[in-house]
Amino acid sequence: MRLHRLRIVSFAAIGNVDVEFGPGLNVLYGPNDLGKSTVVAAIRLGLLLPHTSTHCDQYVGWTGSDDPIVEMTFETEAQRIWRVRKQFGKGGSSLLQESRNGQDFDDVERGRKVDAKLREILRWGIPEPGGTGGGKGLPESFLATALLSPQDDVSAVLYNSLQGDPTVSGKEQIAAALQAVAQDPLFVALLRETQAQRDAAYTDKGAKKTAKGSKFKAAAERLNETRDEKEKLQRIVADSEGAERLLRELIDRRAYKQESSAVAADLVATLEALASQAACRSVAAEQVRLAQEDVLHIQRIGTGVATAEREVAELVEKITEAEQELNAARRRQVETDAALESAEEAVRAEGADPGVTDTLVRQQLELRKSASDQAAREAQQRSDIALAAQKLVRAVAAAERELQGHQAKTDSALEAASKAKATAKNADDELRRCDLLERALDVQVADRQTKDAQAAVDNEAALRTRLQVVTG
Numbered sequence: 001m002r003l004h005r006l007r008i009v010s011f012a013a014i015g016n017v018d019v020e021f022g023p024g025l026n027v028l029y030g031p032n033d034l035g036k037s038t039v040v041a042a043i044r045l046g047l048l049l050p051h052t053s054t055h056c057d058q059y060v061g062w063t064g065s066d067d068p069i070v071e072m073t074f075e076t077e078a079q080r081i082w083r084v085r086k087q088f089g090k091g092g093s094s095l096l097q098e099s100r101n102g103q104d105f106d107d108v109e110r111g112r113k114v115d116a117k118l119r120e121i122l123r124w125g126i127p128e129p130g131g132t133g134g135g136k137g138l139p140e141s142f143l144a145t146a147l148l149s150p151q152d153d154v155s156a157v158l159y160n161s162l163q164g165d166p167t168v169s170g171k172e173q174i175a176a177a178l179q180a181v182a183q184d185p186l187f188v189a190l191l192r193e194t195q196a197q198r199d200a201a202y203t204d205k206g207a208k209k210t211a212k213g214s215k216f217k218a219a220a221e222r223l224n225e226t227r228d229e230k231e232k233l234q235r236i237v238a239d240s241e242g243a244e245r246l247l248r249e250l251i252d253r254r255a256y257k258q259e260s261s262a263v264a265a266d267l268v269a270t271l272e273a274l275a276s277q278a279a280c281r282s283v284a285a286e287q288v289r290l291a292q293e294d295v296l297h298i299q300r301i302g303t304g305v306a307t308a309e310r311e312v313a314e315l316v317e318k319i320t321e322a323e324q325e326l327n328a329a330r331r332r333q334v335e336t337d338a339a340l341e342s343a344e345e346a347v348r349a350e351g352a353d354p355g356v357t358d359t360l361v362r363q364q365l366e367l368r369k370s371a372s373d374q375a376a377r378e379a380q381q382r383s384d385i386a387l388a389a390q391k392l393v394r395a396v397a398a399a400e401r402e403l404q405g406h407q408a409k410t411d412s413a414l415e416a417a418s419k420a421k422a423t424a425k426n427a428d429d430e431l432r433r434c435d436l437l438e439r440a441l442d443v444q445v446a447d448r449q450t451k452d453a454q455a456a457v458d459n460e461a462a463l464r465t466r467l468q469v470v471t472g
Helices: 036-048 054-059 113-122 142-148 151-159 169-182 185-201 215-350 354-471
Strands: 002-011 014-020 069-077 080-087 093-099 106-110
Touching: 002 036, 014 036, 036 054, 036 069, 036 080, 036 113, 036 142, 080 113, 093 113, 106 113, 142 151, 142 169, 169 185, 185 215, 215 354
Parallel strands: none
Antiparallel strands: 002 014, 002 069, 069 080, 080 093, 093 106
């Protein structure tokens, strides 16, 4: 029998499905609860169950109150195509049709006669409905179980046989199939080979052959070889288990070493960072020392500038006094010139002696020369004072510029000193944190050593217990 088409309506979880089967093997696959088993149940009920049976109540559609409908088209031999349609329930019906081409179908049976005709067509060892040996519910036979066993009872075929079929149609069909198979050359060759194997294993009376070269002797030898191989493999397994335990221990040790190495690497990185910070701290301390020296130098320069400023003030006072004296000398010269002119006029008016006149003239010239020398000396003194004042002013300006440069350096040095102090503080904090990490690492190592020691003690206690059990 080969299925061509299957249509199911309102059957349990299936609302409506129409499947066309192809030639050869057809496979229904999908996730759980998709309805695959329900499709097989519909085929089983469509071929074996009368539409009036109450066994179909459990397959009433879940989404409505309509009666379940199963329609199948199948082929039993060439140009013998059948279509059966069953609507289960109290108001149900059955219809069986036949076709030669698969397109045009003629009615063959209706109602209860449909199931009798189906069992005649299938010949699965199931009696007609209501006949002798016919029971209620879903009928059973060896072929029905073998071909349409549900998924949750596929082993049922192992507990049934053709001897339990109510009718002989199943036996006849299997016998006919075996007779047809017996004509197949491949089957005949297989049967002959099977008989040869049987003759090599048993005597004519059915006893087992145990002589050298017999099947059972070879099997016993193979069994012994297999046992030896099994023992060898068991020893290998025991050795491998010991090697595996050693490997696990080595892996655990390696993991512990790797973890310790990682902790040590972190500690080294921390120490390197602290060493770098310590070097920066030394550089910063040197910068602070240089800055302090610059500050002292600037302070000395500031003292020199203050002294120069005081000297400039004194020179300015001296210049002022010299100018006042120069002005007084000029006034005295003007008064002397005026007195001399008055004396000359008086002499000319009185007609004085020429000798007296020459004397007066010489005195006048000496007075003028003396006044000129005095004026030259005063002018030289003013020039010297002015040059000295200019030098002091330039020195003061240079000192101020140098003071500003040193002040900038001092500010930079102070800033660097501040940063150095901050770096030093961070370095001290890191050193303290490093100390805490080392202490925590020591505590962790101590805990692990304690756990390892406890595990060793437990293992020793377990071994002693096992030895006591063995020796006891």
